[in-house]
Amino acid sequence: MAVIPFLTADLSYRGFVSLPLITGDLNCETCTITRGGLVGLVLGGLYPIILAIPVNGGLAARYESAPLPEKGNILTYWTRVSKPVFRKMLFPILLQTMFAGYLGSKQYKLFIKALQLPEPGLEIQ
Incomplete structure (x- = not known):
């Protein structure tokens, strides 16, 4: 359960940001930042919390450590129990979203710079 969010976030970022940039389907910096930020928000921030809720519920039921x-x-019940967790995780989720948007921006600028380089073997005069 600890590895699944990292793998899905990485694969989704590659599928929604990196691959469209390389293939030319994504050619707008704002779109790249938005897609990167959304992948960071949903799959880097919210998805791990949503995965943890049933695991914690199952452990609470097994060991009878919380009233069910x-x-x-x-x-x-799960909404009420999860509210404090979402409030405590607000800053890390926002940080994850901003960092993923920043990575999208940097990747876009790097890709545009790479497209403007001359081909290897050609001399610049």
């Missing part, structure tokens, strides 16, 4: 909800209000 009644059958009718499971969704409201």
Whole structure:
């Protein structure tokens, strides 16, 4: 469970940002920053928390360390229990989002700079 968020975030970043940049489907810096930031937000910040909720619930049920909800209000129970976690994770999630957007910006600028270089073997006069 600890490796899955890292792998999905990396593969998604490559699929949504890096590959479209290389193939020419993404040619706008703002779009690159937005896509990078969204991948960082959803798959780098929210996805690990969403994965942790059922694992923690299963552990609480197995070891009876927390009172479990009644059958009718499971969704409201998990929402109420998860609110403090989301509040504490707000800064790391925002940091992850900004860092992924920054990486998207840097990758776009590097790609544009690479496209403007002359081909190897040609002399510049």
